[in-house]
Amino acid sequence: MKLTQIVQAAAMIVFVGCSNINPDGVDVTELRPDERGFVAGLGIESQDLVAIAEKMARSLVGIPEIANAQGQPKIVLEPVLNETRFPINKSLFLDRIRVTLSKNAQGKLVFLSRERIDALEKERELKLSGKVTGGENIKANEFQGADFILTGKLSGISSRGTKGQSEYILYNFQLLDPRTSKIVWEDFAEIKKQGKDDAAYR
């Protein structure tokens, strides 16, 4: 009788070890947006930033308003609006696009600094007041107005469940004409990612 129990117990060890749980996770995979994933999302990473900034800069530099412009169009960057579930450094995308545009546009574009307008105004006032030199050269308000405003919006769809998680992010960028409010140019990029944690975290 005891021998039978021992055999049963040993068999239990073997069979329990062969349980049908699949504890392994699935590595993160990048999918085409039109490809159906088995679940839903991951975050905005540096490779996305670089790829999207490059794509947008290439798309933007070729439009007639920029390519055939008389003189140098002046562009102001407005921080992107983040509607995703990922907190981001909002100026990062536009900074990356600006750098790429500056590199590719070969002096066709001028970017105006508005992020530092307070510091610029302060410096201008210091010059005008004579507290620092250079005020004699300021004849009028020389801060330039923008011909275009470059901005964007990040939107996303997230899902998470027992099967894993996935993320779709739409990166939408626009060049606006502030005089007419016309959308002069618009382009987008989209990325979908999915993955599954190891069982230890599920």
Added chain:
Amino acid sequence: MCHSRVALAFLIVTGCAAPPIQKAPTANPDLVIEGRRLIANARAEDKNLWRYRVVMEALKRGQFVEARTLLDETLPDISMLRALDPKARSTHRLFTPESAKTFVGEPFERAMAYYHRGILYWMDGELDNARACFRTAQLFDADAQKEAFACDYLLLDYLDGYVSAKLGADGSDSLKRARANAKQITLPDFDVSANVIVFLQMGFGPVKTTVGRNGERLAYQEGHSTAVAAEVRIDGVKTRTAPWDNLTYQAVTRGGRLMELILRDKSRIKTTGDIIGDLTFEPGLILTLPESTQNIGFALVGTAFLAKAVAGSTETRADTRTWNNLPQFLAFTAMRAQPGPQHIEIEFFDAANKSLPAMKRTLAIEVKSRGDTVLFVADK
């Protein structure tokens, strides 16, 4: 006789060994600085746990830069998918405890990390990033076993909608979801003109423990809060708020974890090993006495030792590392006040609606002329 003298001498010598002198640990009275030291000295797997704890201490002390820095160190790590993490995989093995994995916390703890980062983004005027954090926090609650308990933080849905409304978008869907889940509280309409945003928290949150024969299942000791309501007064206006979310409820309604199936299997092996050890040891010992059955006897005794060794080394306990200074209740209110210096009073009340004077706060604040003035107030 000789042996007993040697044994006696051994006992005396070992008995006279002076215990090692250990200095009492010195701790810095500033808990955030002390926390920094604890983070630095913690195992790599426990650093996030200590960061969480220090973040809460920093928030309570108004050291928001410290809290922000620590959360920014933690959030990328707790958001990562660890599909191929060898530390995580090692916990599937028989002899490795669950606590060998890098701590990221249960969903309610991860949600709280994002919730608090969202508050800090709001303080910095980055409303869309604050909303992103509230959305991520809610998403951590998405894989609750029962759908009814998934994504059911009232406050996170409300804040998602409220921030959207403040940004000029439509937040009504989020408000609708929050109201659908609100059973014991009436959620106010969004006041986009409110410029004093008060995040309140009360009591002590849930603490993890284990249940099951071998501690293989995760359970929670319920949190506690003496305060169950708060009244906020500023600029001649007062508002009263009850708890919006209960973290013990959020912790226990997550349901079973997949990891528990692994721990259950380990527990079965442990129990089986114990049974085999118990069943084979005594018969084996008896069988070693007659010469004719000695071989079988030794085999059984060997089996008993082996089975007991396996059972004794099998790590079945669920991971009970807890972010143990989280609150029991979260609450929120948004009010209007004139920009400039103001005094804000926060009074807490118990279940019998009696004021709790020891918890009362009066804060001198500067209401911003542009954007929101965001306050974080804890009853402890």
